[in-house]
Amino acid sequence: MASGNAIRGSRVGAGPMGEAERGDTAPRVWITFYCCNGHETRPSFASDAAIPENWDCPRCGFPAGPDRDNPPAPPRTEPYKTHLAYVRERRSNEDGEAILAEALAKLRGEV
Structure with a gap:
């Protein structure tokens, strides 16, 4: 049997988790991208970052765009x-x- 003085579920140097310790997060913006299979993806970007035209869909791998009615065509293989x-x-x-x-x-x- 293990000794009774071990602190379980912690590691050396672990402290309280929270925003006060890490600082404030950068302002974010969420953009919705749609792929040709109808999947919807909402990655977040820093508010001052350049938003890409296309984003890879994490479900099918096809390119996704911000326009729901006209998603990018799948790549021709x-x-x-x-x-x-x-x-x-x-x-x-x-x-x-x-x-x-x-x-x-x-x-x-x-x-």
Whole structure:
């Protein structure tokens, strides 16, 4: 059994919690942001801070804006491309056939 003289629920240097100890908080303003899924977010900002145009929705991750009727559109995500897809963007089929023929000729020792 633990000794009976331990003070539970406190730490070294802990004191009374309150505004008097920490000082006054900065004046705040709460701005409501809306995402395309209808989620509502109300972050607070310092009253003299610049308010951003968009805010990331903490529920779905889509961008949110201050206008409920016109929220920002979700970002367009492009599907994953393989290495072969990038090569096909740069080369035509004829170029690919020529490179393949040259590589096979080297392997066979014809060059």
